[in-house]
Amino acid sequence: MAPHLADWRGRYVGSALAVVKPADTRQVAAVVRACAAANVPMVPQGGNTGLCGGATPLPDGRSVVINLSRMNRIRSVDAANNALIAEAGCTLAAVQQAADAENRLFPLSLASEGSCLVGGNLSTNAGGVQVLRYGNMRDLVLGVEVVLPDGRIWDGLRALRKDNTGYDLKQLFIGAEGTLGIVTAAVLKLFPxxxxRATAWLAVPHPAVAVELLGFLRARCGERVTAFEIVGRAALELVLRHIPGARSPLAGDHGWCVLLELTDTLDAQALDAMLESAIAAALDTGLVTDTAIAASVAQAAALWALRENISEAQKIEGVSIKHDISVPVSRIPEFLERAHAELTAMWPGVRIVAFGHIGDGNLHYNLSKPDALDNAAFVSRTAEVNRVVHDLVASLQGSISAEHGLGQLKRDENARYKSDLELELMRAVKSAFDPRGLMNPGKVL
Known part of the structure; x- marks a missing residue:
């Protein structure tokens, strides 16, 4: 049971009566009915790759973990309708491969795609690196199948783009972190x-210039701008230090870099020419100071590995105070400037590892001290650090959780920033679906 009782970061370790692994929706419903009859709490769990303790049971040992990893069938692919039905236990990579086999794309892309599961992606409304073009999980789901907290099965697997027949119930379960029911399957949108694919690593003088560059590139390349990731120098240095084979794409030290990717149904030569023309113009105007353009699939993969291994490198380095925030894209430079000024004034020598999806306003903003003893003292003040970061985010009309969810980690913190009315409405929804509070207790609310 041990692997199912701790979160990926090792921050939360819980206890449970049992871990149950149903093989189909009827088995899930039977388990839920049994738990409901015995008044036993349930913790839905997918690949257990979450970062906020949302799939980890509480320490009280009263709950049953319902792990969906055996429910891993692609039920159908409808290429003409650009839709695919996947069970909740399918890995994200398996969904991508099933779409690819039909000459289609499922665009959700995460560093953990080989191990994270579709049910968890829905439950946390996962985002990833292509939200800029395709949207997050909420935008990629047409329908869901859900086992409700009393064991009834709602079959909402409708593959429709238009269905104006009342409340869009599926959206209540997306991002709910398993607190309203257990998603067992979903209809997912596919694309051509x-x-x-054209990929480049670009040095920029400042985050404000990166935002300007994003607008510049979208004006020249349109919706072909699929990913636009910012990487601060401290983040890149951790990867270069801890990940074997990692090499900096550019000579010299650059405070900020952008990982850019264009995709299209054009031929490769035309897209490469478009990328080179756009970057040449950006160099001429000073928006970009240096660049490395991938000349092969292997080179593109190496550039992406620098971005995707940041979290792993941080884990190797040691504990840090992590934030997953979003603000309007236009206010990212202001957030970075103000947060840096406030944090370095309060904690001199703090190391700021900032990176993420600048194209959609989502930054991973992680803080630590380079020295282990200093860092232990710094991490002990997590609540104070969070207050500085989250108060600033709130003042910029942002969110303290952009894509990782709330789980246990941010449940109480969220109550500080939601209005009383918002919390009242959220509790009303929870009560309507799960009046006894048996579904994933201690998470979100």
Whole structure:
């Protein structure tokens, strides 16, 4: 049971009566009915790759963990309707491969795609690196199948783009972190598979210039701008230090870099020419100070590995105070400037590892001290650090959780920033679906 009782970071360790692994929706419903009859709490769990303790049971040992990893069938692919039905236990990579086999694309892309499961992606409304073009999980789901807290099965697997027949119930379960029911399958949107991909690593003078560059590139390349990731120098240095084979794409030290990717159904030559023309113009105007353009699939993969291994490198380095925030894209430079000024004034020598999806306003903003003893003292003041970061985010009309969810980690913190009315409405929804509070207790609310 041990692997199912701790979160990926090792921050939360719980206890449970049992871990149950049903193989189909009827078995899930039977388990839920049994738990409901015995008044036993349930913790839905997918690949257990979450970062906020949302799939980890509480320490009280009263709950049953319902792990969906055996429910891993692709039920159908409808290429003409650009839709696919996947069970909740399918890995994200398996869904991508099933779409690819039909010459289609499922665009959700995460560093953990080989191990994270579709049910968890829905439950946390996962985002990833292509939200800029395709949206997050909420935008990629057409329908869901859900086992409700009393064991009834709602079959909402409708593959429709238009259905104006009342409340869009599926959206209540997306991002709910398993607190309203257990998603057992979903209808996912597919897209034409890109024929060409062009990738570049760009040095920029400042985050404000990165935001300007995003607008510049979208004006020249349109919706072909699929990913636009910012990487601060401290984040890159951790990868270069801890990940074997990692090499900096550019000479010299650059405070900020952008990982850019264009995709299209154009031929590769045309897309490469578009990228080179856009970057040349950006160099001429000073928006970009240096660049490395991938000349092969292997080189593109190496650039992406620098971005995708930041979290792993941080884990190797040691404990840090992590934030997953979003603000309007236009206010990212202001957030970075003000947060840096406040934090370094309060904690001199703090190391700020900032990176993420600048194209959609989502930054991973992680803080630590380079020295282990200093860092232990710094981490002990997590609540104070969070207050500085989260108060600033709130003042900029942002969110303290952009894509990782609330789980246990941010449940209480969220109550500080939601209005009383918002919390009242959220509790009313919870009560309507789960009046006894048996579904994933201690999470979100």
């Amino acid at each position: 598979r890109p024929r060409a």
